[in-house]
């Protein structure tokens with residue numbers, strides 16, 4: 417069976433809430449990590465025996481690629497390991513990066529091409545302004561990203577590394593986590609730290625500001641087989657739409673978030689991505705956006721729920737038919753063409769990977785290898801913009817492209 421891949425969704429995760437009323441937290445807004453913090457009634461000063469000191473060493477040679485001494489939590493039971501803050505202030509020409517993860521995964525990070533070879537990001541034009549967008553206030557949505565010039569399908573809009581990466585866990589209290597996240601952000605170079613701290617929040621509570629920013633802006637990245645929350649400050653200005661004109665993917669070895677235009681975008685038009693799967697029913701999309709980001713979607717697909725859901729039902733039915741490989745299957749290339757047409761009508765050009773895949777199979781199944789190859793190419797091209805080169809579905813498109821007649825689907829529906 418041909419299953420759509422759902423990797424790299426924006427996270428809807430919430431951190432565990434703890435009551436704040438009994439707690440005082442002296443915020444570190446000035447960015448001075450030597451400040452005294454009161455956490456859960458326990459006074460922690462630099463040099464406190466219960467925790468390592470918040471100290472920035474002048475000798476950077478002993479921390480490998482990290483420019484600061486790693487500061488760690490106690491061993492977390494669920495991980496069997498502490499989590500530590502690793503910062504490289506010199507990463508990507510002084511852009512900087514902070515990672516809150518286990519020492520073992522930190523070693524994996526340290527061995528990634530993005531960290532090992534400072535030229536690799538430059539060669540790929542990562543962390544370089546493409547000159548195609550700017551940020552401006554959008555009515556009812558806060559800030560948003562707007563096209564500075566006309567963009568074509570496939571144009572790359574952004575390619576950026578994160579300011580902050582954090583291993584997912586639910587063992588630390590919100591305030592303990594905040595303490596480490598804050599250290600991570602405060603250790604970033606000034607420009608990066610300031611850009612991070614200007615990002616949107618969900619709750620607006622200054623005591624958990626750094627996590628609040630994570631909540632409003634996080635993507636998930638799998639490193640070392642573990643989920644990491646990642647905040648990409650530039651890309652964070654992309655608002656959500658259920659019929660977005662751009663698509664993103666995450667490239668783990670380069671620690672990069674890459675956005676492409678999935679249809680022509682006019683100068684002055686807002687650039688949007690989908691925070692939740694646009695082929696979910698309206699109620700599910702609204703719930704995900706509420707839970708994850710605390711806003712109500714008012715785009716045309718959300719406003720006209722009856723129409724949007726009826727179309728989604730049609731999409732489901734067509735996909736079910738196309739997935740039926742039994743002798744009594746009614747699926748044909750026409751079924752696949754209908755599916756493509758509906759996706760385009762709905763403004764789901766950035767999600768055509770699955771319909772293209774179905775079209776490749778449906779044409780191959782009636783022996784039309786030319787069309788099968790055309791659609792396998794389209795599916796491959798879009799998958800690279802949507803899921804990156806690690807997508808499990810690429811193999812199937814490659815197989816059809818290599819030898820359509822040798823593929824299991826060839827002449828299956830004759």
Ligand SMILES: C[S@@+](CC[C@H](N)C(=O)[O-])C[C@H]1O[C@@H](n2cnc3c(N)ncnc32)[C@H](O)[C@@H]1O
Pocket residue numbers: 556557558559560615616617618632633652653654655656657709710711712713714
């Ligand atoms: C990743 S940020 C996007 C940029 C943000 N608007 C800003 O000012 O930085 C996510 C937040 O933007 C807002 N947002 C994004 N898409 C929206 C939409 N379609 N309608 C209303 N608010 C939206 C929500 O407040 C959400 O929590």
